Amino acid sequence: MTWSGPASPVQRWARQALIGALLFILGNSAGAEAAEFRLALVQRTLLVKPNGRVDQAIPLPKGGFLIRDADFEKERTQAVEVYDAAGGRLRQIGSFGQRPGSYYRLRAIGLSAATVLAADLIGRVTFFSDQGAFLGTKLVQNPGLQIDSIAVDEERGFFYLGGCLPAGVYVDRGCRLVHQYRLKDKKYLRSFLKTDPETVSNGTTRLSDINVDTDAQGRVVAVDAPSFKVLRADPRSGGEEVFPIRSQKAKLAGKVVDLKDAKALYRSVAQLERVVAAGRWVVVTVRLQQEAGFLLQVFDERGRQVAMDLTPPGKLVGKSAAGGLLFATRKAGGWEIAEFTLSGSPLAKKGR
Amino acid sequence: MPTSSTRSGSPGLRLYYGACFILFVASLAVIAWRLLPARQATGGADLRIDESALREVLNRPLANSSGGSERLANVAAKHLVVFLFTPADCAACLPELAALSRLDEERSDLGVVAVMSFSNVDEAEQTRESFGLEVPILQDPDGAVLAALRPPKTPWKLVVRQSDGKVLFEDPPTVAEEDRASFLERLRRLGA
Numbered sequence: 258m259t260w261s262g263p264a265s266p267v268q269r270w271a272r273q274a275l276i277g278a279l280l281f282i283l284g285n286s287a288g289a290e291a292a293e294f295r296l297a298l299v300q301r302t303l304l305v306k307p308n309g310r311v312d313q314a315i316p317l318p319k320g321g322f323l324i325r326d327a328d329f330e331k332e333r334t335q336a337v338e339v340y341d342a343a344g345g346r347l348r349q350i351g352s353f354g355q356r357p358g359s360y361y362r363l364r365a366i367g368l369s370a371a372t373v374l375a376a377d378l379i380g381r382v383t384f385f386s387d388q389g390a391f392l393g394t395k396l397v398q399n400p401g402l403q404i405d406s407i408a409v410d411e412e413r414g415f416f417y418l419g420g421c422l423p424a425g426v427y428v429d430r431g432c433r434l435v436h437q438y439r440l441k442d443k444k445y446l447r448s449f450l451k452t453d454p455e456t457v458s459n460g461t462t463r464l465s466d467i468n469v470d471t472d473a474q475g476r477v478v479a480v481d482a483p484s485f486k487v488l489r490a491d492p493r494s495g496g497e498e499v500f501p502i503r504s505q506k507a508k509l510a511g512k513v514v515d516l517k518d519a520k521a522l523y524r525s526v527a528q529l530e531r532v533v534a535a536g537r538w539v540v541v542t543v544r545l546q547q548e549a550g551f552l553l554q555v556f557d558e559r560g561r562q563v564a565m566d567l568t569p570p571g572k573l574v575g576k577s578a579a580g581g582l583l584f585a586t587r588k589a590g591g592w593e594i595a596e597f598t599l600s601g602s603p604l605a606k607k608g609r
Numbered sequence: 610m611p612t613s614s615t616r617s618g619s620p621g622l623r624l625y626y627g628a629c630f631i632l633f634v635a636s637l638a639v640i641a642w643r644l645l646p647a648r649q650a651t652g653g654a655d656l657r658i659d660e661s662a663l664r665e666v667l668n669r670p671l672a673n674s675s676g677g678s679e680r681l682a683n684v685a686a687k688h689l690v691v692f693l694f695t696p697a698d699c700a701a702c703l704p705e706l707a708a709l710s711r712l713d714e715e716r717s718d719l720g721v722v723a724v725m726s727f728s729n730v731d732e733a734e735q736t737r738e739s740f741g742l743e744v745p746i747l748q749d750p751d752g753a754v755l756a757a758l759r760p761p762k763t764p765w766k767l768v769v770r771q772s773d774g775k776v777l778f779e780d781p782p783t784v785a786e787e788d789r790a791s792f793l794e795r796l797r798r799l800g801a
Binding site for chain 2: 357400427
């Protein structure tokens with residue numbers, strides 16, 4: 258084929274087909290994929306909270322939020338707080354400490370009817386009334402594990418703890434990740450989902466940090482920080498599924514040959530921070546390497562990744578009863594909790 | 610250095626070689642002493658708990674699970690094993706308490722008592738149920754016992770001779786089965 262002189266019909270057709278193919282390929286790039294999903298603002302609430310952080314937010318049935326503020330470097334400031342619908346602070350629930358009724362490393366909170374569950378890294382779940390009265394504790398022993406996260410399935414009467422239950426004596430051989438308890442008597446029932454074999458072979462189990470949530474069907478979704486996969490288990494059937502997470506911006510942890518500086522490794526790779534099952538979607542927060550920010554990855558009910566590398570409008574801290582996502586942003590005078598819904602349709606992707 | 614004039618075995622040379630030999634034997638003795646396992650005798654260098662602080666703790670009333678109180682010094686046993694722990698301790702370390710509980714039932718000369726700090730009676734009963742414990746679990750709700758004894762970490766075990774309150778040996782947290790077996794073997798040898 259030559260490009261000099263007038264083109265024949267075949268040459269014109271070939272040129273147009275080539276241009277069309279190029280446009281198709283460019284049109285299916287990551288940027289175009291992200292543009293198909295949008296976060297639409299539903300409402301904002303400014304919490305009157307001049308100090309501290311918002312690490313987790315749970316909407317209260319009558320309006321307002323239950324907030325977890327857990328800065329481990331300023332450990333005495335850790336708190337569970339209740340805010341009303343207008344953002345006014347109503348009270349604190351519990352306080353820093355090692356005794357029953359306190360929390361030492363406040364990792365997660367949950368809400369079941371009028372009971373607040375506060376999960377402490379030291380292996381204790383403390384139960385408070387939503388008015389702040391201390392109700393009791395559950396020591397996580399036999400099996401014992403350090404708690405990373407908690408999810409409550411109030412409808413079915415369970416709560417789930419995310420945390421490593423080692424397969425061996427230590428964590429280097431991997432763990433069972435999610436542990437089911439009955440709400441009414443706090444009895445341990447069983448554990449499921451395992452560490453990704455690649456995480457074990459890479460030697461990155463020490464980065465393990467398990468975040469867990471439940472969806473409307475009672476299934477448990479979980480992520481483990483160094484493993485770019487969404488794990489889902491159905492406690493009724495015992496079925497377990499694994500969905501890979503794709504990202505064009507996250508640098509994944511490879512094989513650790515000689516771990517001299519764990520902190521440097523922690524900063525040098527992207528890690529999964531949170532998973533939220535909101536409505537039809539499962540949303541995963543990725544903390545980028547070198548603290549370069551956060552991205553969202555979105556999955557549908559079938560476990561297909563339908564959006565990649567979305568920029569969040571704040572820190573993903575929870576979900577609303579209506580299936581929306583809650584993001585926290587520092588503002589003058591406090592913290593804004595913004596509820597967004599996720600809408601869009603996945604592109605038909607081939608060869609991805 | 611011996612000179613040619615002393616090579617014939619003079620008293621000076623014999624003295625010199627004798628001194629070298631004594632020095633050599635003394636060096637071997639020092640090396641052997643350092644390589645020996647930690648002594649079981651009281652007051653050994655590997656013991657961390659201050660005995661005067663321990664004497665006070667042994668006589669301090671500590672709440673039990675029945676609403677009353679007990680003193681460690683009153684435990685009727687030749688050797689008292691005190692297991693100091695908190696709810697925050699590594700979960701893999703606590704099954705050792707179950708092994709000690711079984712040993713307590715087998716041996717009349719041993720008395721095993723757990724002291725649980727930063728906790729309450731309800732959590733003590735949870736621990737008892739979790740591990741099937743038969744030994745008393747006494748309460749140290751504000752950590753005063755830990756503050757007095759200052760073990761390097763918890764759980765920490767002390768073996769005390771009840772007749773005079775002397776610490777015979779101590780043991781740090783153990784997770785691996787072989788480490789646990791070592792401590793239990795030392796306890797068995799006590800009663801032999």
